[in-house]
Amino acid sequence: MTCWRETGSGTALTLLHGISSGSRSWYKQMAALKEYRLLAWDMPGYGDSPMPEEEKPMAADYADALAVMLDRAGVEKTVLLGHSLGALVASAFAARYPGRVMRLILADPAQGYGQAAPEQREQVWRRRERQAAEGMENLARTRADKLLRPGAHPEDIDTVAEGMRRLRREGFLAAARMLADDDIHRWLGDCRCELEVWCGEQDAITPPENAWGLAQRWNAPGVAIPQAGHASYLDNDSFFNQQLIRVMQEASYECTN
Numbered sequence: 553m554t555c556w557r558e559t560g561s562g563t564a565l566t567l568l569h570g571i572s573s574g575s576r577s578w579y580k581q582m583a584a585l586k587e588y589r590l591l592a593w594d595m596p597g598y599g600d601s602p603m604p605e606e607e608k609p610m611a612a613d614y615a616d617a618l619a620v621m622l623d624r625a626g627v628e629k630t631v632l633l634g635h636s637l638g639a640l641v642a643s644a645f646a647a648r649y650p651g652r653v654m655r656l657i658l659a660d661p662a663q664g665y666g667q668a669a670p671e672q673r674e675q676v677w678r679r680r681e682r683q684a685a686e687g688m689e690n691l692a693r694t695r696a697d698k699l700l701r702p703g704a705h706p707e708d709i710d711t712v713a714e715g716m717r718r719l720r721r722e723g724f725l726a727a728a729r730m731l732a733d734d735d736i737h738r739w740l741g742d743c744r745c746e747l748e749v750w751c752g753e754q755d756a757i758t759p760p761e762n763a764w765g766l767a768q769r770w771n772a773p774g775v776a777i778p779q780a781g782h783a784s785y786l787d788n789d790s791f792f793n794q795q796l797i798r799v800m801q802e803a804s805y806e807c808t809n
Contacts, residue, residue, distance in 0.1 A: 554601040554621040556593045560586045563804045564627045567592045570636025571727045573715045580789040597723020611644035611734045633657040647742035654803045659750040660758045666735030673732045680728035692716035701754040701781040708786045747772040752780030
């Protein structure tokens with residue numbers, strides 16, 4: 553059974569992490585938004601969540617696992633935020649379970665390589681395979697600071713590095729296969745909920761121009777997060793949380809009117 557962390561009460565906000573992270577990474581949001589019910593999920597293969605049953609899981613499989621988690625948590629409808637690879641899962645969930653998503657936020661979204669040439673998809677997969685083979689300690693040592701803005705706070709670098717050290721190789725590789733073979737746009741075409749795209753202005757992993765291209769394609773507003781790299785929710789948590797509160801207030805108002 554999938555696992556998650558939660559705090560608060562009221563309107564639900566579900567947070568989906570990226571490929572090199574986990575539910576622990578959302579601690580700044582969970583500390584700041586106590587007036588809402590926040591659920592930070594560990595995707596299958598992450599944290600204490602079991603591996604996906606499928607040999608090569610796609611975003612739909614992770615979305616179905618998320619539906620099971622929300623059922624266990626007693627959450628019928630939620631504001632859904634997916635960061636990085638979590639944006640791909642969030643989009644699949646919104647397409648497959650449209651009645652359960654109040655708002656969809658894609659932060660620093662990884663869009664997947666499902667429409668790329670087979671050679672490029674294989675290259676993406678092999679790069680992640682090499683990272684896993686070199687070990688998660690090496691990944692943490694060489695990649696943690698790349699997910700943040702230049703001059704990031706040391707404690708934020710430590711948070712990212714610790715998340716990488718906790719990665720389970722098999723879960724990381726399953727997610728990497730999804731990244732290589734799936735595509736966010738196949739899911740967004742079936743989304744009917746309100747969508748926003750956010751991106752750190754200094755994101756070197758999923759650059760802002762890619763995020764704004766996605767936003768333009770789907771007629772969604774874009775929110776630039778200043779002084780923030782890829783892990784924008786850590787780099788500038790104050791601004792990020794202000795935007796979350798805005799969305800939650802709007803969603804809560806709509807629920808009561």
